[in-house]
Structures are given as C-alpha cells and as structure tokens.
Amino acid sequence: MAETGYTLVIGDKNFSSWSLRPWLAMKAAGIPFAEEHVRLRQPETKQAILRHSPSGKVPALKAGGEVIWDGLAILEFLAERHSEKRLWPEDPAARAAARSISAEMHAGFATLRNEMPMDLLARLPSPHIGDALASEIRRIIAIWREARARFGAGGPHLFGAFTNADAMFAPVATRFRTYAVDVAAFGDDGTASAYADAILAMPAIAAWTDGAEAELRGRKAEARG
Template sequence: MTMAEGATMANTDYIIVIGDKNYSSWSLRPWLALKHCGVPFTEERIRLRQPDSKAEILRNSPSGKVPVLKTKAGLVWDSLAIFEYLAEQHPEAGLWPSDQEARAAARSISAEMHAGFVTLRNDMPMDLLSRLPAPPLSPALEADIARVVAIWTEARHRAADRGPFLFGAFSNADAMYAPVATRFRTYGVDLGPFGDDGSAAAYVDTIFAMPAMAEWTRGAEAEMRARAGT
C-alpha cells in the first residue's frame, strides 16, 4: 500500500482507498466523481492480486472491497454509496442532473450498471493499458453489450444539445459507465453490430478525452512501470 506522505484527515477532505488503476474498475468510478467535485483528496492504493491484498483491504474497508472513502464523518464504502455521499456533500458539483426526470434516469442506469452486466464484467475485465482480442461473444455477452449501447444511445440522443456526456454535463452516471468505455477500447469491440448509430462510439471518445481520465491512465502507467522496475 502506498499513500502520499503525511496525509491525514486533518489536512485533506477525503482519503480514497483504491486498487490498481489498470484493473480496478470500481475504484475508477468514485475517483472520477471526486475529481469532478474539485475537492482535496488523497489516495491510498492497495495492490490487488497479491497474497496480502485481502488483509490490506480489510484493514481499511469493512466490506473487504475497494473503493472506500475515508471522511471526517466516517467511512463510506461501495461506489454507489460514495456517489450519493459526494452528491449530498457537494451539490454545487451537479453529480446528478438537476432536471427531475433526467436525475431519475441517471440514478436508474447507474443502479443497473451497479447490479448487472455480470457477463460483461467476467468476460471483459478491465485492463486499461492493454489491447486484447475480444473474447468469444456468447449470447449473454452480446446482450450485455447491446444493452449498454442502447443506454448510451438513448441518453445521448436526449442530451445531444446539452453537452457530450450521457445527460449533457458530466454526472455520476458517466463515472459509473467510464470503465465500460475502457473495456470496449481494450478489447476492440465494434459497437456497430450492437445497434450503435455512432453515438456510443463517440461517447467512448468523450470518456477518454476527459483530463481526469488521462490522469488516471498516467497513474496506471506509472504503477506498471514501478512493478516492472523501470
């Protein structure tokens, strides 16, 4: 585990405990939301897939999973709970759309991503820096990809005149789906056969064009170099 030297809850608003930036899709989600809030925070990074990873995570997170957000009021774990906490604490950041109908839709598709898409997760795990062949497209995987494309396409059509994100401006829904964009790029998935009219592919480009996404990617590269001893 690494942590910025001297970081404590006395000199930063938040500490977020995350896993490897190359692999941890759940860690990426609230990290992007924190970046959008523009508030001071510090990372504690736990290397995954190591003999002591589980013990290190349990020292920080009661659920035994990352991410977990350390706040001056206590711990918040689970990405969706962190989204809600940050939206409550920083309403000025607009982490949920201001329009009631759009806000309900954003919460709904975020919850759908949180609870579903098991085949997509298992067959196409996040591996941000790699470019890998697509796995065999089982009916379940095809259904998951087609559903993501449908969600993105519908949202983008509705918000086309308000900005490039799912609901125009960046929201928690974009943070929730950002790791899926990385998967599609990692595995070279052509979204056209899944009903994309160009909106979903453009949305992938939007995610990767975010300065925060570029910063996360640089962090993943630095971690991989450190592990390789270069």
C-alpha cells in the same frame, strides 16, 4: 488528508474499475482528496483492505470519522455533500434516469465483467462474444443512446455535463477499447462510439492512465530487484 478531509482508498489503476468510478467523479468535479493505494491480487490484499473497509473491497472513502465502502454509495455521498457540483442532473426526470442506469450498472452486466475484465493498458483482440455478452453490450449501447437523445444536448456526456452516471459507465468505455469491441455491430448509430471517445478524452482519464503506467513501471522495477 486533503482539505476536504477525504481519503479515497483504491486498488490498482489498471484493473480496479470500481476504484475508477469515484476517483473520476471527484477529479471531474474538482473535489480534493488524498489517495491511498492497496495492491490487488496479492496474498495480503484482503487484510490490507480490511484495515480501511469492513467489506474487504475497494474503493472506500474516508470522510472524517466515517467510512463509505461501496462505489455507488460513495457517489451518492459526494452528490449530497457537494450539491453545488451537480453530480446528479438537476432536472427531476434526468436525475431519475441517471440514478436508474447507474443502479443498473452497479447491479448488472455480470457477463461483461467476467468476460471482459478491466485491463486498462492492454490492447487485446476481441474475444468470442456469445449471446449473453452480446445482449449486455446491446443494452449498454441502448442506455447510452437513449440518455444522449433525451438529456445530452448540453455537452458530450450522457446527461450533457458530466455526472455520476458517466463515472459509473466510464470503465465500460475502457473495456470497449481494450477488447476492440465493434459497437456498430451491436446496433450503434455512432452515438455510443462518440460517447466512449468523449469519456476516454477526459483529462481525468488521462491522469488515471498515467497512474496505471507508473504503477506498471514500479512493478517492473520491483521485479528486476
């Protein structure tokens, strides 16, 4: 284990948006951890994950004798355990807003998840965007614009400095790139595109992408025998 005693159990980096969220938060905050990988979309995947997490889903954080098995719960746990990292904003109004939009991301946007699943390394043509998906994209853009306008003066992220809210929305930035979403067509004034660019430019995102590429090379080598 890492010196903190943390092991983060994650799925494939190309596909697992929920794994990306706590991984990114821990990397961005400089919280050391060991990484344990479970390959997704295999017959044995569920049983493999159940060895680590009672939910049968990734991510799961092992912290000493405890297991935290929900992505947002992991982020909350880390914010409590490492208050010096300021994973939630210090200002009470900003912190309440950050938690609200994170919970909205956690519970909502089912159409986006279903119709634009995370496929980090792919570059695909934009699919047909029906009313339900368009409504969710507009809502995301509105969230980003409001957070940046109210709280984002101190840096390029939603609340200036990186917070758990950015970890929650980072997979959306990758989806917009994968599916060539023209955010201007959904009311963006440049704020959303600039924010997505800032997320995608993070060194931790580059490291996650390198990991996804390494996994893909490994799969190809395995297929060749």
